[in-house]
Amino acid sequence: MRIDVITIFPGYLAPLREALLGRAIGAGLVDLAVHDLRSWTRDVHQAVDDSPYGGGPGMVMRPQVWGEALDAVLALDERPARIVVPTPAGRPFTQATAQAWTGEERLVFACGRYEGIDQRVVDDARRRDLPVDEVSIGDYVLVGGEVAVLVMVEAxxxxxxxxxxxxASAQQDSFSDGLLEGPAYTRPEVWRGLxxxxxxxxxxxxxxxxWRRDRALERTAQRRPDLLAALPEDALDDADRAF
Ligand code: 6GU
Structure with missing residues (x-):
């Protein structure tokens, strides 16, 4: 899989080269390229934002620079790409999203800052039949999409x-069967009296x-009743229900 990230803070993405992800890159399983959006500006100030039409606080990222950046980055490789725009106004990113994206040859992340990117950038890409996902990693507001990209790429x-x-660790993850994982233990058998x-x-x-299944059901009922309620009809058998 090839992953491109376009951002005005390339240094924010440095952690992608650490640990598990760094090893995946080193092993050639993932090609990662991080691009500085400002290299596609044409004015002396390298401005990437401007005030919003209609007024209001904050700044909006200008469409021209994003259009040129996406065209150039897409042209770096022939493989078809899915464009991902992290935004708190997006559809929720879930384990199912992560699983679906493993089938992509290429992901191109467009990190917005300020109040977001001029909507015509996404509209233009969709008009050209490029797949674009606007996604959120949760119900809180970050300063920009960079940290969300770290989260999504790792997932x-x-x-x-x-x-x-x-x-097998990925198959046993919390969420892979719709439930939270229960508690885990290792040696010693007794620690601090426990x-x-x-x-x-x-x-x-x-x-x-x-026992593990019951602990998973118990924990999910306590912490995430919404997940239990969302399970498909046939997800629980009689033994599960007896719990
Ligand atoms: Cl994907 N981006 C930003 N800026 N804030 C967020 C988010 C994304 N997901 C939750 N909050």
Whole structure:
């Protein structure tokens, strides 16, 4: 997968080259290119924003510079790209979004700052039949899209084949079965007077699976009742319901 990020703060994306993602890049599983939006400005001040039509606070990113930047970045590679615009006004980014994007050959992230990017940039791309997703990572407001890109790229790249040492970890994630994961324990058996639940040391794999499923159901009911309510009809069996 090729990933491009266009931003006025390229340094913000430096963490993408660390740890798991850095290794994925080093192993050639991901090609990452970060571009400075200002390199497509033509005026001496390298202005990327202007005041909003209709008035109001804040500044809006100018369409000309974004149009040129996207055209140039898209032309760097022949593979078809999905354009992603992080915005608090977007559709929610979820594990399902991350999973869907693993099927893309190329993702191009357009990071807005200020009050956002002139809407015609997205409208123009869609008019040219380029796939564009405007997405939000949650119900709070960030200063710009850069941190949201860190979040989304990490969520997608860890799902790519060969990135996680043990692919089973991605299959057992919270959310992959619609439930939160329950608690986990390692040695020692007793720590500061707190014991590991007996069943986990019983060696009875059916009992352990049942216990884990019950803890996941319990935690989801307590912390995210909205997830339980959204499960498909057939997601819970009789044993689940008995809990
Ligand atoms: Cl994707 N961008 C910004 N600027 N703020 C956000 C967000 C994205 N998601 C939640 N808040």
């Amino acid at each position: 997608v790249v860890r799902l790519l084949p060969g990135v996680l040492g043990n692919p 014991a590991v639940p007996e069943v986990l040391r019983s060696g009875n794999h059916a009992k352990i699976a049942r």
